[in-house]
Amino acid sequence: MKGEAPKQELEQNQEHEKLAREKERGRKEREEREKSEEWRVRKEKENRETKEGKQETSDKKEKKMKLSLPPEELMGSGHLACQGCGATLAMRYVLKALGQKTALCIPACCWSVIDGPFPYSSLDVPIFHCAFETAAASAAGLKAGLEMVGDTETTVVAWAGDGGTFDIGIQALSGAAERNDDILYICYDNEAYMNTGIQRSSATPYGAWTTTTPVKHFKKRPKKDIDAIMAAHRIPYLATASIGYPEDLYKKAKKAKEVKGTRFLHIYAPCPSGWKSRPEDTVKLARMVVQNCIFPLYEVEFGEKYTINIRPREKKPIDDYLRLQGRFHHLTEEHIRMMQEEVDRNWERLLRRAEAS
């Protein structure tokens, strides 16, 4: 990052400094606010209510979820993601939860580009860019190596896309999970090979268009249930999360950090470029997908104890969600009806599992 910076870069830097100043001002204002009497009273009331264990409907609980995330950023601006990228939000929230003592193993995926080319990096944690199918094995080795040189604290994260997790990396992931290697495996799921230009993966849902499942032959098989596969490994902690629910995601990453053994976090991360959706709809889609139960938010401990974190009061139909994404525009009413039936079946199955545990 040394040497003469071109004019454009200088301007960018000035812009960044301006943003940093604004961020700092915002932080100070917030601190001031938090000192105020009104804030203290409100906080105390909230705490009281939580302690009393007031019974509420899950929907109300969700509306009240206003825990702010820590302001510290380990992800800087200047990364190379597309507009409206869900994967960047996922990284930002996760790093807020994991903190500075984190090391990432990133196999081939969007994030191996997003971070920036040599000699740049948009993250303030070390990264090992590893081979496509090796995220879990590389992380397991890195963790063992760090421990042997006296670092027992660092959280080693395998950070892979759905292709690197559901497909090419599943062998190494299964191996690490069976051994219960002390790693946190995070899959940010944008439901296709987006880095190479939108080819189908086994995480691509039924009905979706991709460049290898063209409209005439759209994907006819359902998305692989990676969470059930990981649960079957009886790992100590597994959770699904969505960038549309940052507080829930933050809490899960925080919880996963404290668990020893293999932890698996499956984060839903919309991709406007690949889904043919509007960048400004990314968060909206990431909330809708939970509300319509296509991607429920839940946790599984030791493969048995299921906890559903968000139960929509009124389960929304999938139509609106599909309509916002060009990748589903070719589907007929009949296709959508079939997809709805599958979503319903999956949701019922999850409810039964949660009830049984």
Place this chain on the structure above:
Amino acid sequence: MKKVIMGNHALSWGAQLSRAQVIAAYPITPQTQVVELLSEMCASGELNAKFIKVESEHSAMAACIGASLAGARTFTATSAQGLTLMHELLHWASGGRMPVVMGNINRAMAPGWSIWTDQNDSLSQRDTGWIQFYCASNQEVLDTVIQAFKVSEALLIPSMVILDAFALSHTYEVVDIPDQTTVDDYLPPFNPPVRLTPSEPHAFGGLTSPEHYFELRYKLQKDMEKVPALIEETGREYERLFGRYLGQVEDYRCDDAELILVSSGTAGYTARVAVDELRDAGIKAGNLRIKLFRPFPFERVRHILGQAKKVAVVDRNISYGHHGIFYQEVKSALYGHDSHIPVFGFITGLGGRDVTPETFKEIAEAALARDKADEDIIWIGVKR
């Protein structure tokens, strides 16, 4: 301390004496005893290491690379199908400058399934940027593992210590096990100039534009070129401490030899028996055993072969559509150096067919009967 141990256990002993910190390995015949003994050494506490029992060789090398990046000394062992499964990661280890040391038991590639020796598995990894040592005795295997760590860590280039399936891996020989304290003096703890740590966050191996990539490879080659001199230096140091010199090649009765046989692996020792018998019959024969294959010991090979009238290179491998791989290397070493010595290329012993002193005598006769090297391959022992 002297012990009678098998070749595979010589690898395990080498790793233990080198105080490997992370081992990741997957079983494959004929390598299994290497990891079995290492598992016992780790379980008993004789070796303070983490042993990751991975689900494939690919993951074994991935885990070694990850551990090496953290600054740990790493070891693994494999063979044939396992080695070739690792191929992608062999490039990763050398490109990322991770000084992993790996034992490889030379086994023929399937199909048809073979568990017996030839060199095509490791020689087809020729261009992956690994240092390759071909050993001929269990003592040499053990000593070379320790030396390999020293050379690899000094230059940040990984090393492969190679031995023949069964002919060495399962053969028991007397081995002098060096004293741990002296080994510790010879091989201090691994302390890389850069390592992955959150206290100094760097991104390793990210997207590298044409602006930078070329120089990374240039530097790897420049460091590779330093290996021969470093082997001489560390080999002499080893000799001072343990009484055994570890060099790039081993020449046997080459000084006045008119015909020099060039061999590698255990065949290199078999050749010495043939040389003695040929000498008894009045033929001035010698044997040059090439131990270091990558980087190729050009200087030593040119120096020793330069005195001969004929050279016969014996390959237990083949580059299909070309010829024996050591043959290519020897010819390229001699080319352009005022050498007009005829160099004959022989292929024998593929898939573990025996290579005996008789094989070498047949080779010597064939070389002596020819004036010009006008055949690319002279096959020995093939049924046609």
